[in-house]
Amino acid sequence: xxxxxxxxxxxxxxxxxxxxxxxxxxxxxxxxxxxxxxxxxxxxxxxxxxxxxxxxxxxxxxxxxxxxxxxxxxxxxxxxxxxxxxxxxxxxxxxxxxxxxxxxxxxxxxxxxxxxxxxxxxxxxxxxxxxxxxxxxxxxxxxxxxxxxxxxxxxxxxxxxxxxxxxxxxxxxxxxxxxxxxxxxxxxxxxxxxxxxxxxxxxxxxxxxxxxxxxxxxxxxxxxxxxxxxxxxxxxxxxxxxxxxxxxxxxxxxxxxxxxxxxxxxxxxxxxxxxxxxxxxxxxxxxxxxxxxxxxxxxxxxxxxxxxxxxxxxxxxxxxxxxxxxxxxxxxxxxxxxxxxxxxxxxxxxxxxx
Amino acid sequence: xxxxxxxxxxxxxxxxxxxxxxxxxxxxxxxxxxxxxxxxxxxxxxxxxxxxxxxxxxxxxxxxxxxxxxxxxxxxxxxxxxxxxxxxxxxxxxxxxxxxxxxxxxxxxxxxxxxxxxxxxxxxxxxxxxxxxxxxxxxxxxxxxxxxxxxxxxxxxxxxxxxxxxxxxxxxxxxxxxxxxxxxxxxxxxxxxxxxxxxxxxxxxxxxxxxxxxxxxxxxxxxxxxxxxxxxxxxxxxxxxxxxxxxxxxxxxxxxxxxxxxxxxxxx
Amino acid sequence: xxxxxxxxxxxxxxxxxxxxxxxxxxxxxxxxxxxxxxxxxxxxxxxxxxxxxxxxxxxxxxxxxxxxxxxxxxxxxxxxxxxxxxxxxxxxxxxxxxxxxxxxxxxxxxxxxxxxxxxxxxxxxxxxxxxxxxxxxxxxxxxxxxxxxxxxxxxxxxxxxxxxxxxxxxxxxxxxxxxxxxxxxxxxxxxxxxxxxxxxxxxxxxxxxxxxxxxxxxxxxxxxxxxxxxxxxxxxxxxxxxxxxxxx
Numbered sequence: 001x002x003x004x005x006x007x008x009x010x011x012x013x014x015x016x017x018x019x020x021x022x023x024x025x026x027x028x029x030x031x032x033x034x035x036x037x038x039x040x041x042x043x044x045x046x047x048x049x050x051x052x053x054x055x056x057x058x059x060x061x062x063x064x065x066x067x068x069x070x071x072x073x074x075x076x077x078x079x080x081x082x083x084x085x086x087x088x089x090x091x092x093x094x095x096x097x098x099x100x101x102x103x104x105x106x107x108x109x110x111x112x113x114x115x116x117x118x119x120x121x122x123x124x125x126x127x128x129x130x131x132x133x134x135x136x137x138x139x140x141x142x143x144x145x146x147x148x149x150x151x152x153x154x155x156x157x158x159x160x161x162x163x164x165x166x167x168x169x170x171x172x173x174x175x176x177x178x179x180x181x182x183x184x185x186x187x188x189x190x191x192x193x194x195x196x197x198x199x200x201x202x203x204x205x206x207x208x209x210x211x212x213x214x215x216x217x218x219x220x221x222x223x224x225x226x227x228x229x230x231x232x233x234x235x236x237x238x239x240x241x242x243x244x245x246x247x248x249x250x251x252x253x254x255x256x257x258x259x260x261x262x263x264x265x266x267x268x269x270x271x272x273x274x275x276x277x278x279x280x281x282x283x284x285x286x287x288x289x290x291x292x293x294x295x296x297x298x299x300x301x302x303x304x305x306x307x308x309x310x311x312x313x314x315x316x317x318x319x320x321x322x323x324x325x326x327x328x329x330x331x332x333x334x335x336x337x338x339x340x341x342x343x344x345x346x347x348x349x350x351x352x353x354x
Numbered sequence: 355x356x357x358x359x360x361x362x363x364x365x366x367x368x369x370x371x372x373x374x375x376x377x378x379x380x381x382x383x384x385x386x387x388x389x390x391x392x393x394x395x396x397x398x399x400x401x402x403x404x405x406x407x408x409x410x411x412x413x414x415x416x417x418x419x420x421x422x423x424x425x426x427x428x429x430x431x432x433x434x435x436x437x438x439x440x441x442x443x444x445x446x447x448x449x450x451x452x453x454x455x456x457x458x459x460x461x462x463x464x465x466x467x468x469x470x471x472x473x474x475x476x477x478x479x480x481x482x483x484x485x486x487x488x489x490x491x492x493x494x495x496x497x498x499x500x501x502x503x504x505x506x507x508x509x510x511x512x513x514x515x516x517x518x519x520x521x522x523x524x525x526x527x528x529x530x531x532x533x534x535x536x537x538x539x540x541x542x543x544x545x546x547x548x549x550x551x552x553x554x555x556x557x558x559x560x561x562x563x564x565x566x567x568x569x570x571x572x573x574x575x576x577x578x579x580x581x582x583x584x585x586x587x588x589x590x591x592x593x594x595x596x597x598x599x600x601x602x603x604x605x606x607x608x609x610x611x612x613x614x615x616x617x618x619x620x621x622x
Numbered sequence: 623x624x625x626x627x628x629x630x631x632x633x634x635x636x637x638x639x640x641x642x643x644x645x646x647x648x649x650x651x652x653x654x655x656x657x658x659x660x661x662x663x664x665x666x667x668x669x670x671x672x673x674x675x676x677x678x679x680x681x682x683x684x685x686x687x688x689x690x691x692x693x694x695x696x697x698x699x700x701x702x703x704x705x706x707x708x709x710x711x712x713x714x715x716x717x718x719x720x721x722x723x724x725x726x727x728x729x730x731x732x733x734x735x736x737x738x739x740x741x742x743x744x745x746x747x748x749x750x751x752x753x754x755x756x757x758x759x760x761x762x763x764x765x766x767x768x769x770x771x772x773x774x775x776x777x778x779x780x781x782x783x784x785x786x787x788x789x790x791x792x793x794x795x796x797x798x799x800x801x802x803x804x805x806x807x808x809x810x811x812x813x814x815x816x817x818x819x820x821x822x823x824x825x826x827x828x829x830x831x832x833x834x835x836x837x838x839x840x841x842x843x844x845x846x847x848x849x850x851x852x853x854x855x856x857x858x859x860x861x862x863x864x865x866x867x868x869x870x
Contacts, residue, residue, distance in 0.1 A: 002438060005396075013397065024504075028505035038563075040510060042567075043511055044515050048515050048517075048519045049559040052525070052526040052555065053555065055357050055523065055526065058547075097495065102435075103393065105394060168468065169442050170468060171446075190545070193549075194552065201550065323405045323615055325619060326611035326614040326615025327408045329611075329615070330408050330610065334415050337412070337415060341419035342419045369761075372757075516718070517716055517717070521760065569713055581717075
């Protein structure tokens with residue numbers, strides 16, 4: 001699933017854009033350094049291939065619902081991590097623009113979730129070691145499935161983290177995780193099978209193709225585990241730094257949402273059966289139950305929490321009325337402006353300046 | 355959405371981007387920067403913001419009107435991609451039941467407000483992205499990105515991808531149609547057929563890449579792509595950027611709706 | 623004038639998988655000639671064309687363009703003299719706009735921006751597509767793509783123009799336009815095609831290839847009226863010749 005702008009905060013979006021851009025710049029550098037020039041048209045049309053392939057639906061066995069492939073694993077296997085990442089990023093970029101899949105700010109997160117994990121983590125750490133030296137079709141199938149599943153789990157988990165840290169959604173951590181991970185397990189399985197299917201298909205039909213690409217693609221000799229973890233650490237520190245800076249600037253925003261996620265202060269609540277059920281489920285599946293985020297009443301923390309609660313948009317009836325009137329007026333005027341401009345354009349004919 | 359529908363929609367929005375209106379004629383850099391600034395501003399609103407977001411609809415409305423973009427087409431696309439955001443957002447009312455305010459006896463909880471906020475942000479950001487591509491040709495956007503510092507190789511990749519999307523989609527479409535005609539009603543096909551379809555398309559793609567490389571070599575290619583294009587950043591671009599920047603700042607900082615609303619209340 | 627001569631001397635070519643595509647091909651094409659190359663599918667036409675601009679190098683024998691013998695080192699130079707228009711225009715138009723595609727060659731020749739603009743304008747005007755210069759290739763019709771593909775090659779001002787199936791997928795009007803266009807070119811022209819009527823109207827000389835060997839090399843009027851020879855090569859008499867035969 002793609003991350004959406006409307007669930008994102010600028011801090012999280014910017015942090016992931018920073019990570020993604022550095023990865024892109026690094027990959028481009030690596031490609032320029034050791035890639036054969038014939039890869040340039042190949043990468044381009046393979047991107048178009050992934051795009052077209054994503055539009056072909058197939059029925060997922062057992063469920064009857066239709067699905068489509070992501071493509072990150074196929075690209076990583078055929079093109080290697082650097083070129084594969086660039087191609088995946090380009091596909092996601094086109095999707096963001098032409099299909100508004102997620103949005104422009106969220107594009108940074110999406111390229112990270114769907115590109116970094118398959119190309120820089122799963123491929124070198126899982127697929128390659130499993131397939132090295134013995135690339136029988138069975139090995140490839142096993143490696144592909146495990147890789148795709150892990151890659152998608154990481155991606156889905158990232159979406160959860162990105163949403164939680166943005167603080168726009170009320171979904172608690174555990175509930176969100178329980179929703180996302182199982183679904184992506186199934187998707188990962190299918191993706192892995194399709195990846196294996198395509199690779200084995202190509203090996204069977206034209207094995208020399210894979211060989212010739214392998215010799216033309218950028219070298220991966222120095223992509224060691226140390227480098228991968230080192231890179232991740234840098235990004236984590238950077239992200240943590242950016243987020244905490246934002247948190248200190250806007251205490252309400254981030255801290256409040258984290259407090260909301262891991263433990264709620266007592267609130268006056270509307271009683272409802274669904275509410276109660278969800279609450280009990282939450283308590284039963286509470287992640288890190290003895291985490292110190294839970295604010296007990298009477299503690300200095302809770303006093304501050306109480307303060308921040310009341311200082312929060314305590315919207316009184318007065319302001320709400322003006323809010324509704326004002327909104328209606330503004331909306332109507334905005335629409336009127338649009339209609340007027342359209343009419344003017346139609347009348348103006350050829351002598352239009354605007 | 356069936357394959358044919360997606361193909362048509364993609365082609366349609368691509369055609370729209372080559373229209374000739376004031377907005378279309380602006381330098382792509384202007385539009386890209388303005389759109390990004392718009393999105394970041396909208397997203398920066400807190401989770402309970404509603405009235406603050408309303409005036410921002412001025413921007414998409416202006417783009418629609420000045421750029422002569424069909425509203426219904428864009429709205430339909432917005433609806434189609436709303437699934438994830440709506441799905442996540444709709445849990446908000448379930449988990450946040452603090453009553454924010456009551457209006458004529460109706461109690462509104464924080465959850466519904468934040469849900470509405472997500473919806474509004476969604477409408478604004480997604481239509482902004484679609485309007486950008488509807489008023490700026492994709493090569494133009496790539497040009498803007500290049501000037502904004504995106505690596506040359508990636509720009510090259512984007513342009514190549516864009517160029518061959520329609521070619522590959524047509525190729526895929528022919529194969530999909532052939533499959534449909536031999537399917538006699540069964541919706542979709544098993545994984546096996548899918549894999550051979552994709553696998554064949556993959557092989558053909560590689561062969562095509564080989565031929566493209568051949569024609570590149572025939573015309574003297576030695577490794578560097580020269581992309582020659584002159585966009586001129588003009589006076590209207592500066593004006594638009596300045597106006598957008600100021601407007602975004604004002605709308606973000608001042609509660610326009612509140613001001614207008616209070617004035618209206620006073621008058622009645 | 624020697625730089626306009628193309629000479630194949632006993633050229634053999636074997637693909638990596640062992641297929642022997644060319645088995646001792648020899649011919650000489652001189653300045654200004656227009657030669658058609660015909661043969662059954664798989665006879666070796668495409669392979670022959672790929673030797674002409676050095677995309678592939680002969681396994682044996684020599685290919686000479688003008689004063690240069692084709693080797694790995696000289697092929698870049700040779701590509702400036704020999705322009706190849708491939709069968710599928712979509713493979714040749716890979717840039718964002720028509721202008722970019724036609725400018726690709728001249729830019730690779732490291733010309734200045736003004737010179738490039740001159741060349742592009744001239745080439746597009748020649749093929750009648752100057753008004754399409756800002757369009758992306760996927761907005762063009764089949765005939766337009768074909769014309770622009772030709773422009774991309776002639777913008778490099780080659781001495782020799784090689785074309786692979788130029789009239790395929792063209793509607794009759796575009797095909798007629800192409801015939802007129804080619805007849806107006808001063809380049810040496812080499813055209814590989816199944817469209818024998820096309821060769822009748824554009825070429826004076828015809829070479830027939832079979833199993834990687836040249837089995838006939840003579841004037842168009844001799845070869846394209848030789849029913850036996852044509853049918854031996856999975857071909858037929860050109861339609862216009864057939865009709866003349868019937869009506870008399």
